Amino acid sequence: xxxxxxxxxxxxxxxxxxxxxxxxxxxxxxxxxxxxxxxxxxxxxxxxxxxxxxxxxxxxxxxxxxxxxxxxxxxxxxxxxxxxxxxxxxxxxxxxxxxxxxxxxxxxxxxxxxxxxxxxxxxxxxxxxxxxxxxxxxxxxxxxxxxxxxxxxxxxxxxxxxxxxxxxxxxxxxxxxxxxxxxxxxxxxxxxxxxxxxxxxxxxxxxxxxxxxxxxxxxxxxxxxxxxxxxxxxxxxxxxxxxxxxxxxxxxxxxxxxxxxxxxxxxxxxxxxxxxxxxxxxxxxxxxxxxxxxxxxxxxxxxxxxxxxxxxxxxxxxxxxxxxxxxxxxxxxxxxxxxxxxxxxxxxxxxxxxxxxxxxxxxxxxxxxxxxxxxxxxxxxxxxxxxxxxxxxxxxxxxxxxxxxxxxxxxxxxxxxxxxxxxxxxxxxxxxxxxxxxxxxxxxxxxxxxxxxxxxxxxxxxxxxxxxxxxxxxxxxxxxxxxxxxxxxxxxxxxxxxxxxxxxxxxxxxxxxxxxxxxxxxxxxxxxx
Amino acid sequence: xxxxxxxxxxxxxxxxxxxxxxxxxxxxxxxxxxxxxxxxxxxxxxxxxxxxxxxxxxxxxxxxxxxxxxxxxxxxxxxxxxxxxxxxxxxxxxxxxxxxxxxxxxxxxxxxxxxxxxxxxxxxxxxxxxxxxxxxxxxxxxxxxxxxxxxxxxxxxxxxxxxxxxxxxxxxxxxxxxxxxxxxxxxxxxxxxxxxxxxxxxxxxxxxxxxxxxxxxxxxxxxxxxxxxxxxxxxxxxxxxxxxxxxxxxxxxxxxxxxxxxxxxxxxxxxxxxxxxxxxxxxxxxxxxxxxxxxxxxxxxxxxxxxxxxxxxxxxxxxxxxxxxxxxxxxxxxxxxxxxxxxxxxxxxxxx
Numbered sequence: 001x002x003x004x005x006x007x008x009x010x011x012x013x014x015x016x017x018x019x020x021x022x023x024x025x026x027x028x029x030x031x032x033x034x035x036x037x038x039x040x041x042x043x044x045x046x047x048x049x050x051x052x053x054x055x056x057x058x059x060x061x062x063x064x065x066x067x068x069x070x071x072x073x074x075x076x077x078x079x080x081x082x083x084x085x086x087x088x089x090x091x092x093x094x095x096x097x098x099x100x101x102x103x104x105x106x107x108x109x110x111x112x113x114x115x116x117x118x119x120x121x122x123x124x125x126x127x128x129x130x131x132x133x134x135x136x137x138x139x140x141x142x143x144x145x146x147x148x149x150x151x152x153x154x155x156x157x158x159x160x161x162x163x164x165x166x167x168x169x170x171x172x173x174x175x176x177x178x179x180x181x182x183x184x185x186x187x188x189x190x191x192x193x194x195x196x197x198x199x200x201x202x203x204x205x206x207x208x209x210x211x212x213x214x215x216x217x218x219x220x221x222x223x224x225x226x227x228x229x230x231x232x233x234x235x236x237x238x239x240x241x242x243x244x245x246x247x248x249x250x251x252x253x254x255x256x257x258x259x260x261x262x263x264x265x266x267x268x269x270x271x272x273x274x275x276x277x278x279x280x281x282x283x284x285x286x287x288x289x290x291x292x293x294x295x296x297x298x299x300x301x302x303x304x305x306x307x308x309x310x311x312x313x314x315x316x317x318x319x320x321x322x323x324x325x326x327x328x329x330x331x332x333x334x335x336x337x338x339x340x341x342x343x344x345x346x347x348x349x350x351x352x353x354x355x356x357x358x359x360x361x362x363x364x365x366x367x368x369x370x371x372x373x374x375x376x377x378x379x380x381x382x383x384x385x386x387x388x389x390x391x392x393x394x395x396x397x398x399x400x401x402x403x404x405x406x407x408x409x410x411x412x413x414x415x416x417x418x419x420x421x422x423x424x425x426x427x428x429x430x431x432x433x434x435x436x437x438x439x440x441x442x443x444x445x446x447x448x449x450x451x452x453x454x455x456x457x458x459x460x461x462x463x464x465x466x467x468x469x470x471x472x473x474x475x476x477x478x479x480x481x482x483x484x485x486x487x488x489x490x491x492x493x494x495x496x497x498x499x500x501x502x503x504x505x506x507x508x509x510x511x512x513x514x515x516x517x518x519x520x521x522x523x524x525x526x527x528x529x
Numbered sequence: 530x531x532x533x534x535x536x537x538x539x540x541x542x543x544x545x546x547x548x549x550x551x552x553x554x555x556x557x558x559x560x561x562x563x564x565x566x567x568x569x570x571x572x573x574x575x576x577x578x579x580x581x582x583x584x585x586x587x588x589x590x591x592x593x594x595x596x597x598x599x600x601x602x603x604x605x606x607x608x609x610x611x612x613x614x615x616x617x618x619x620x621x622x623x624x625x626x627x628x629x630x631x632x633x634x635x636x637x638x639x640x641x642x643x644x645x646x647x648x649x650x651x652x653x654x655x656x657x658x659x660x661x662x663x664x665x666x667x668x669x670x671x672x673x674x675x676x677x678x679x680x681x682x683x684x685x686x687x688x689x690x691x692x693x694x695x696x697x698x699x700x701x702x703x704x705x706x707x708x709x710x711x712x713x714x715x716x717x718x719x720x721x722x723x724x725x726x727x728x729x730x731x732x733x734x735x736x737x738x739x740x741x742x743x744x745x746x747x748x749x750x751x752x753x754x755x756x757x758x759x760x761x762x763x764x765x766x767x768x769x770x771x772x773x774x775x776x777x778x779x780x781x782x783x784x785x786x787x788x789x790x791x792x793x794x795x796x797x798x799x800x801x802x803x804x805x806x807x808x809x810x811x812x813x814x815x816x817x818x819x820x821x822x823x824x825x826x827x828x829x830x831x832x833x834x835x836x837x838x839x840x841x842x843x844x845x846x847x848x849x850x851x852x853x854x855x856x857x858x859x860x861x862x863x864x865x866x867x868x869x870x871x872x873x874x875x876x877x878x879x880x881x
Binding site: 028042045097100101104105108109110129203204207208209210211212213214220223224226227228229230319382385386389487490491492493494495496497498 | 616624713741751757759760763776868875880
């Protein structure tokens with residue numbers, strides 16, 4: 001590929017955006033006093049709680065995702081599989097308020113579960129408000145994400161390996177230990193890292209489902225410092241602390257990672273030898289069904305509320321469709337920018353690792369790209385505002401800024417999803433390309449693009465859907481006529497119009513699904529990564 | 530050369546003597562650009578109003594007020610909306626005297642002391658007697674445009690004996706739950722904090738420790754709490770005395786009611802002020818006068834679901850609302866000076 005300059009350009013753009021935001025904030029504030037933070041008893045509790053809940057949520061999500069992903073990898077053709085995988089893209093992209101109401105409809109005090117129990121004369125269960133509620137919500141968001149990120153690992157197992165395993169008469173658990181686990185160990189740290197960061201920075205979910213201020217994350221403290229107390233220095237200190245803590249966890253996770261040297265192989269579907277026994281079939285079926293029900297019920301709750309909310313009168317509103325168009329524009333823009341940034345960083349990282357023998361520099365590059373995720377959106381937004389208001393009319397930039405912030409926030413997903421695919425390409429085709437003298441545009445067209453397409457499709461779809469459901473960035477910069485679907489939804493609720501809001505939530509969900517299908521199919525072609 | 534630039538030059542010269550030359554050159558350049566496009570002379574003056582998001586939404590008072598004011602002012606009214614009152618104050622702090630805002634509309638009395646301390650507001654010059662509130666109004670910088678009372682709203686199909694006082698709420702059956710908002714992230718949440726403090730004084734922490742058992746959860750904002758309440762997650766929610774009016778007037782639904790508390794109800798008074806850096810001070814003053822006239826005030830009850838600050842006819846649904854026996858309110862300076870320590874007290878009591 002093209003050497004280091006795309007990565008350098010992408011990194012420069014990021015540094016400009018995030019570094020600029022921090023510098024602008026720091027320049028408008030006084031001295032930092034990091035020691036003062038440690039003396040705050042409540043803050044110490046919050047930091048420990050944040051780490052604890054994020055660790056537990058990550059562990060649960062990944063542990064639950066492993067059997068589901070393995071089952072889906074083993075059963076590669078059953079009716080509804082493709083649709084199920086697309087539905088798995090949805091929980092993460094739902095606006096948090098919609099997700100909370102959906103979860104409450106299923107698991108809440110008067111939710112479906114408790115009503116079912118009541119019909120069976122059981123005592124109502126109270127578990128949605130407290131640590132258990134936070135964990136349920138985080139697993140709901142991240143189990144499907146983990147499944148989608150894990151699945152490609154299985155496709156990288158060479159056909160020859162399965163054939164050899166069959167000849168050796170290996171059973172299912174041997175296959176797992178000898179073939180699958182080493183492979184997973186290569187991707188798990190990265191996936192766990194993304195999920196950890198998502199849970200670490202979770203805000204409204206933790207606050208609302210946590211039951212009280214004992215359950216709060218560092219992000220809440222940052223929000224309070226920057227908004228209510230307007231203490232910019234403290235907000236910056238807390239943000240740096242958040243970045244440092246997450247950076248530490250990412251580095252520790254990376255240390256656990258093991259590289260697997262992959263032999264050359266061709267992407268022919270391989271039949272693994274352990275698909276026959278009924279016990280395995282039943283187990284896989286249970287794992288898939290369990291996950292589908294757990295993920296599907298809250299989604300169904302959102303849809304049923306939309307249907308009950310007299311969609312006829314809402315769907316004919318012109319403003320709804322205008323808002324939908326704006327959401328699509330933001331989604332497409334954010335996906336395109338995130339892909340450009342992400343692929344730039346990844347190609348530089350690969351160049352450093354594979355060609356120049358600088359794995360540590362490559363790792364640094366990737367970790368810094370991922371850490372963007374934990375820069376609090378509010379801090380990034382206010383920093384950008386301070387920075388840009390010196391040179392331009394921030395309001396006139398409007399949706400452009402929303403696109404930029406969403407692209408940056410989506411970058412870690414691009415790195416996570418496209419990265420392994422690009423690594424595999426280099427492992428498989430590097431020598432072939434060198435031997436045949438394929439390089440430059442031809443290499444991109446003939447080798448890189450076809451091989452990375454499914455991954456690029458999935459990453460673009462995810463970033464697009466995330467941006468479509470985003471409210472954080474749009475609420476920051478102020479709005480004139482920038483009403484997106486998510487903003488319309490919140491405005492309806494603020495105006496007591498819960499039923500109309502439920503319809504808009506349904507439309508937003510359908511739009512996210514639509515974006516997923518169109519982008520994954522259009523870009524990814526083969527339809528699954 | 531349009532009137533915008535003339536008045537801008539004058540006020541700039543008056544207020545920032547030092548930057549006069551630079552500003553003059555900039556304005557001259559702008560005027561030149563304006564002349565080139567031929568647009569400046571035809572454009573009416575623009576009044577920029579910063580406000581909170583739900584004010585400008587289609588269901589808020591914004592659209593009707595914009596139309597009505599533009600009819601009589603020969604100007605254009607532009608809204609810039611941010612998340613809420615707190616975000617509004619922060620936006621102004623960030624922009625300082627370079628702000629485009631002529632009017633800041635949507636702060637409340639728990640924020641006005643800090644807003645005044647920024648020095649970014651100019652006196653409105655209107656007599657306090659032009660508004661009718663439960664107390665006299667004498668703030669030279671801010672004019673109220675609506676007010677309301679925080680209240681516990683309950684579902685009467687589930688709560689047969691609603692609490693009749695804050696004390697009954699605090700000491701009531703812990704199995705009957707209430708949803709409240711976090712004072713760090715939400716205006717009603719901060720309202721309840723001040724309410725409890727006003728009624729219990731130094732006993733507030735004890736009261737919170739007792740109430741804690743009744744709290745189903747503490748949400749980030751009003752939307753989460755009210756959404757969960759209408760889903761039936763808890764029979765009570767912290768909202769406003771006027772909340773039931775929406776359900777009566779729009780949905781014809783009478784099951785939701787606000788509980789009247791004998792100690793009185795904490796108030797929220799929403800205000801607006803004009804910026805000292807406004808390049809349209811005359812127009813800004815005119816807008817503030819318009820704000821306390823019937824043309825503006827008539828929209829408040831059924832769009833913002835708050836009480837108007839002058840005597841305009843109230844919709845029928847408002848007649849069925851609970852009338853607070855006694856309005857409670859801290860002086861803005863007291864609220865500002867103590868907010869931090871009271872929030873810490875709340876955190877301590879609620880996280881044990």
